[in-house]
Amino acid sequence: MPYNKNKQQSFQAAQQGTNEAMDIYENIVKEDADYGSQLKHLSEEVNEAYQQINNALENASDTQRQRLEQYQQDLQRIVNEVNQSEKQ
Incomplete structure (x- = not known):
């Protein structure tokens, strides 16, 4: 049973990390005075979420694996959008 509990806990950590990164x-606010520190915080949260996803993928069920891969895509979309807005 501990294996299933660990699997669920690691999945939930990845889910929470992704949600936190998306919320941030x-x-x-790009025009905000502390935009740079907001971006740094976002970067840290995205990196942490990626680590949590990678940890969860090690023992994920097929259903969890699909969701975790979606989380990776969501995070990549955020990174791409931030990079694109920085170029403008």
């Missing part, structure tokens, strides 16, 4: 991204 959605609340960044």
